[in-house]
Structure formats: structure tokens, C-alpha cells
Amino acid sequence: MPAFPHSTSPTTIAVAVPPALCLPVIETAFPRRLHPYWPRLQEKTRSWLLEKRLMPADKVEEHADGLRYTDLMAGYYLGAPDEALQAIADYSAWFFVWDDRHDRDIVHHRPGAWRKLRLQLxxxxDAPGHHLHHSDPLVAGFADSVGRLYAFLGERWNARFARHFHAVIEAYDREFRNRTRGTVPTVEAYLELRRLTFAHWIWTDLLExxxxxxxPDAVRKHPAYRRAALLSQEFAAWYNDLCSLPKEIAGDEVHNLGISLVHHxxxxxxEAIGDMRRRIEECISGFLAAEKQALRFADSLxxxxxxGKELSDAVKAIVANMRNWFSAVYWFHHESGRYRVDSWDDRSTPPYVDNEAAGEK
Known part of the structure; x- marks a missing residue:
């Protein structure tokens, strides 16, 4: 069935979900919505990618809209002020470009370039204002997006976001080392690392x-809130693994839940695909139970x-957006050109990347 019963733009079309990836409960129990700012969001993020030179102009022209990065964010952060959603969407687009650079540095055996980038990020x-004009567009774009995010909630939130993203950078470094050495992590080690490489707590921070x-910490760390947040992110990470498995097998990847299940x-x-589907479906059912507990907790506030009423309302709005993450992630994977490996000329080289990106040659 289509993601939307009525078209929201000239480019929205009905998507056929492959049987192996189809989750009827998402299509029926998790209605999809988009932030009303979405059309403008898409336009402005496309312009931002060009302005910051994060993608070559020809790649932006040919692929940016089809990758649907802004659809993902516009389906998640419902109710956000337009300016906040724009900052989040630009940061998210940057994150995908960074992920692609990380992949190309591995593929082209550029450990020196990766080490340098890691330290610069x-x-x-820690000081985005000092890096706005950095010679590497990836660093300058990161500084711009992070500096804008830091403008909304104050120093304590900023420090927490920075702490969480420092851990993400280091997790990407561990993935770099695993992939260059051909090390397939055990299932347990992979799941722990995946919570960082998927940036579970970053996307959750951005809900605030x-x-x-x-x-307050007492709310964020409360078991009812934390379980709902974790399950929404686990679903997204594992469903991403399921959908990207063909792409990552083609690219000799070692970081995918399915690959760890086969290897270890x-x-x-x-059988691995069946196990992944079981875990994903348990995330959905677990979230439906956790959602009720989180909303009862919100009422108690x-x-x-x-x-107390303002805090309760904020928690309810955030939990509602945790629910939105399921449909946003699900439809993104079937609409975005990021996962259409069968349509690529080279299954190991995504057409939307600059295969000779800046780095050690």
C-alpha cells in the first residue's frame, strides 16, 4: 500500500514493499504523517548541501531529492518549530554524507584521512564556531549544523549532545578498524556498537x-521513558540492517546484524533474515507496551x-514522535534511492557518493 493515501508532492508515489521487508503492523497501526514544513525543508536542505559543498552539484541535482533524507526527519519531529526542524534536517543530511565518507575512506584504504577527520570532528x-570555515567541507558543514542545534536549549543540553556524539565518533572509529581488518563482531558486541553507530541517543536528544x-535527568532516565526510546531506536537500526543487507554484502561489509548472525x-x-525479522517484530510489540507505560508516567508528572503540566505535555509529545519514528523509518527505506542496490551500475558503489572524496589518495 502507499505511504500516503493522497499525494503530498508530485514526487510521492505508491511504493511496493518486498515481501521479505514488509511489516503489515507498521502499515496499519503506525499512520504516517509529515511535518507541514516538509516541502520547504526539502528545498532548503538541498540548497544547504550545495552551499556547504557536501555533495557535488551534479549529485545534488540527480540524487538529493530521491534520497529523501528530509522525508525521514519530517516524519519524525512532528510539532517542531520550522527553524528547529531545518537545523535537524541539515544535520541529518550531513550525517548521511559523513557515513558515506567513512565508507569511502575504508574502501579506498585511507586510514590517515579518517584519523585526521575523526580528530577534526x-x-x-566542542567549538563549532572555530571551524565554520574549515578547508574540509565535511568539517565546516558539521560545525555549521551543530552550532545551529546548540542555539535552542542551552548549555546542559549542548554538553549532553556533545558527550553523546563524541561517543558516536569513537564508535565509527571502532567500525573503521573492524572493517579494515575484516573483523566481524559477535552478535552481542555488534548490538552494543550499533547503538552508537546508529546514534540512538542523538536522535532521542533531538526529540527534546x-x-x-x-x-530533567530523572525523566530521561526513568525506565518507562528510556525503554520506549530504546525500542524505537532499536527498531530503526535493525530494520536498516535488514534493508541494507544486500548493499552491505555487495560492499564486503562486516557491520550488519545479519552478517554477525551468519558468521558467529x-x-x-x-535463517539470519528470519531472526532479524523476529527481533524487529519484537521491538514493535515491545514498544506498543512501553508506549502505554511512558504515557502513564507522563500523566503522573x-x-x-x-x-508539572508543561513537563507532562512535553513527554507526551516526545513519546508520540517516538511512535512516528517507526513509520518514518519504514517508508524511508522503501522510497529512498539509498537502498536500491539492484538499480546501481556497480552494486558496491552507491551512485550518490563522490567515489574520490577528499582524503588520502
């Missing part, structure tokens, strides 16, 4: 930015005070 994260409300658990590829 750590520095830009979208809601315009910094949650002795499963056939078909609405004590007889203005502050």
Missing part, C-alpha cells in the same frame, strides 16, 4: 529540541503546578 563538536523542552551463530542467510 571532535574539535568542531523538537519539543522545545529540555527534560552459524545461520544461513535465510502533571502534578498541580504549571511546571
Amino acid at each position: 571532535h574539535a568542531a563538536l 529540541l523538537g519539543a522545545g523542552y529540555e527534560l 551463530e552459524g545461520l544461513t542467510l535465510e 502533571a502534578v498541580v503546578s504549571v511546571e
Whole structure:
């Protein structure tokens, strides 16, 4: 069935979901919505990618809209002010470009270039204003997007975001080393690392930015809130692994839940896909239960005070967006050109990347 019963743009078409990737519960129980700012979001993020030289002009022209990065964010951060959503969407687009650079540095055996970039990103994260004119567009674009995110909620939220993203950078470094050495992590080690390479807590932090409300630690760390947040992100990470498995097998990847299951658990590829689907479906059912607990917890926060009611409303809005993540992620994987490996001239080289990106030659 189509993601939307009525077209929201001239480029929205009905998508046929392959049986192996079809999740009827998402299509029926998780209605998809888009932030009303989405058409403008797509246009402005495309312009930002060009302005910051994060993708060559021909790649932007041919692929940017078809990759649908802005659809993913516009389907997640519902209710966010337009300016906040734009900052999040540009940061998200940057993240995909960074992921592609990381992949190309591995493919082209550029450990020196990766090491240099890793250190520069750590520095830009701590002082984005000092790196806005960096010679590497990836560093300058990161500084720009992070600096804009830092403008919304204040120093404590900024410090938490920085702490969480420093850990993401280091996780990418561990993945770099695993891939260059051909090391397939065990299932347990992979799942732990995946929570960082998928940036679980970054996207969850940004839910607060979208809601315009910094949650106190007692709320963020409450089991009811944390379980709902974790399950929404686990679903997204594992469904991404399921959809990207053909692309990553073609590219001799070692970082995918399916690959770890085959390598360490002795499963056939078909059995591994079945195991991944089971885990994904358990995330969905687990979230539906956790969502109810999180909403009851939100109700309990609405004590007889203005502050309690505001906090309760913010938690409810955030939990609603955790739910939106399921449909946003699901449809993104079937609409985005990022996963259409069968249509590529070279199954190991995505057509939307600059295969000779800046780096050590």
C-alpha cells in the first residue's frame, strides 16, 4: 500500500514493499504523517548541501531529492518549530554524507584521512564556531549544523549532545578498524556498537529540541521513558540492517546484524533474515507496551503546578514522535534511492557518493 493515501508532492508515489521487508503492523497501526514544513525543508536542505559543498552539484541535482533524507526527519519531529526542524534536517543530511565518507575512506584504504577527520570532528563538536570555515567541507558543514542545534536549549543540553556524539565518533572509529581488518563482531558486541553507530541517543536528544523542552535527568532516565526510546531506536537500526543487507554484502561489509548472525551463530542467510525479522517484530510489540507505560508516567508528572503540566505535555509529545519514528523509518527505506542496490551500475558503489572524496589518495 502507499505511504500516503493522497499525494503530498508530485514526487510521492505508491511504493511496493518486498515481501521479505514488509511489516503489515507498521502499515496499519503506525499512520504516517509529515511535518507541514516538509516541502520547504526539502528545498532548503538541498540548497544547504550545495552551499556547504557536501555533495557535488551534479549529485545534488540527480540524487538529493530521491534520497529523501528530509522525508525521514519530517516524519519524525512532528510539532517542531520550522527553524528547529531545518537545523535537524541539515544535520541529518550531513550525517548521511559523513557515513558515506567513512565508507569511502575504508574502501579506498585511507586510514590517515579518517584519523585526521575523526580528530577534526571532535574539535568542531566542542567549538563549532572555530571551524565554520574549515578547508574540509565535511568539517565546516558539521560545525555549521551543530552550532545551529546548540542555539535552542542551552548549555546542559549542548554538553549532553556533545558527550553523546563524541561517543558516536569513537564508535565509527571502532567500525573503521573492524572493517579494515575484516573483523566481524559477535552478535552481542555488534548490538552494543550499533547503538552508537546508529546514534540512538542523538536522535532521542533531538526529540527534546523538537519539543522545545529540555527534560530533567530523572525523566530521561526513568525506565518507562528510556525503554520506549530504546525500542524505537532499536527498531530503526535493525530494520536498516535488514534493508541494507544486500548493499552491505555487495560492499564486503562486516557491520550488519545479519552478517554477525551468519558468521558467529552459524545461520544461513535465510535463517539470519528470519531472526532479524523476529527481533524487529519484537521491538514493535515491545514498544506498543512501553508506549502505554511512558504515557502513564507522563500523566503522573502533571502534578498541580504549571511546571508539572508543561513537563507532562512535553513527554507526551516526545513519546508520540517516538511512535512516528517507526513509520518514518519504514517508508524511508522503501522510497529512498539509498537502498536500491539492484538499480546501481556497480552494486558496491552507491551512485550518490563522490567515489574520490577528499582524503588520502
